[in-house]
Amino acid sequence: MIYSCSGIGDCRIGYRPSVGRYGVCPIYEHTAGFEPTHARGRFRVLEGLLEGRLELSKEIAENFFKCTTCGSCKEICHNSYDPCINLPNSYWLDHIKLWEVFREDLLENGYILPRHKEILDWCQKEFNPYMEKHIERINWLKDKKIPNNAEIIFFIGCTGSYRMPSIIDNVIKILEKANVEFGILGEDEKCCGSIALRIGKKTLARELAGQNVEAIKNAGAKIVITHCAGCYKTIKNDYFDILGELPFKILHITEFIEQLLKDGKLKFENETNEIVTYHDPCHLSHSSRIYDAPRNILLNIPKLKLIEMKRNRENTWCCGAGGGVKSGFPELALEIGVDRIQEAKEINADILTTNCPFCLKNLKDAAKKTDTSLNVIDITDLILRALKE
Ligand code: SF4
Incomplete structure (x- = not known):
């Protein structure tokens, strides 16, 4: 993969307004812009390490x-896909896989950010990255009674469980309104392993994947639904890489709700006159190609005006939080998030919505940093508002 980079550098700037592409790498745009801050330069650094012209260092690791x-670099790279080389669930040149594998090498050689170390240690011990106790994972449940065995299992995720329980309540209300019989894993659910994979601790991710898949099998699930885009990508794509074919289907909640609407099991009756724009989470867009389901849901809400930000779908712009950047470089994550808030303001949106709790958190934090009346809310809030009481 490293040698397959031809060095053209579309991943560096990539301004192609005629196809809606305004920039590629949020890190290149928000740092001093030296060559190694974007994909092409990263390839050159990896080449130098392979050939012994460079040595691992704290600076390279950082x-x-x-x-x-x-x-986004994988998306624009003309070299990432070769129709003659058909790899299951993967690209020929997969920038993200390469960065993640190199992060594994870094960790093995003792290069890790102190904050990331704390998070990984906690994940190993208490199965979540939020420094919370595993036993408190289901505190959101309060007095709700939800079975642990069902054909449809709602995988809650750490962000929902510990930081955004209101989103979990929303999803549950929506499923109940559609009379969907579903269960949860309860205390058997652990962190999906996304943060471990992104930072480079694959051994831990493997353990978590094994434990979660075992729990899902024991629950008798045929379908697993997630709200978190990170859990979705991890279970759908990374668990496949780690464990092979899984005995259940995985759907993002917006795919599931789109189907409920098509089947007539949900119907939106309440209208809204607000102008709404939708942020594509990277784990759903670049990684999983889910573009239409959330938009179709929004377009089903009577009178809702859906207007796109200038960067959308394949050309979307990261919220800034992923890949351990929110925990490792919080200010940088916020700066990138502010880009998105400004784009929503440029089109005079009343509401910026998304369907990933992790993106939502960073976008909310970014909105607080700017003087804006923009309302940043989860897509399930809009869905619930549109449903009859
Ligand atoms: S994955 Fe995103 S942030 Fe990282 S190098 Fe590629 S474009 Fe830049």
């Missing part, structure tokens, strides 16, 4: 941890 693993 540079490689300063990447949101958004996948």
Whole structure:
């Protein structure tokens, strides 16, 4: 993969307004812009290391941890896909896989950000990256009674469980309104392993993947739904790489709700006159190609005006939080998030919505940094508002 980079450098600037592409790498745009801050330069650094012209150093490590693993460089790279080389679930040249594998090498050689070390240690011990106790993972449940065995299992995720329980409540209300019989894994659910994979601790991710898949199998699930885009990508793509074919289907909640609407099991009745714009989470867009389901849901809401930001779908712009950047470089994550807030303001949106709790958190934090009346809310808030009481 390293030698397949031809060095053209579309991943550096990539301004092609005629196709809606305004920039590629959020890190290149938000740092001093030296060559190793974007994909082409990172390839050259890796070449230098392979050939012994460079040695691992704290600076190289820091540079490689300063990447949101958004996948925008993979998206624009003319070299990432070769129709003659058909790899299951993967690209021929996969920038993200390469960065993640190199991060594994860095960790093995003792290069890790102190904050990332704390998070990984905690994940190993308490199965979440938020420094919370595993036993408190289901505090959001309160007095709700949800079975642990069902054909449809709602995988809650760490962000929902510990930081955004209101989103979990929303999803549950929506499923109940559609009379969907579903279960949860309860205390058997652990961190999906996304943060471990992104930072480079694959051994831990493997353990977590094995434990979660075992719990899902024991629950008798045929379908797993997630709200978190990180959990979705991890279970759908990374678990496949780690464990092979899984005995259940994985759907993002917006794919599931789109189907409920098509089947007539949900119907939006309440209208809204607000102008809404939608942020594509990188784990759903670049990694998983889910573009239409959330938009179709929004377009089903009577009178809702959906207006796109200038960067959308394949050309979307990262919220800034992924790949361990939010925990490792919080200010940088916020700066990138502010880009998105400004884009939503440029089109005079009343509401910026998304369907990933992790993106939502960073976008909310970014909105607080700017003087804006923009309302940043989860897509499930809009869905619930549109449903009859
Ligand atoms: S994955 Fe995103 S942040 Fe990282 S190098 Fe590629 S474009 Fe830049």
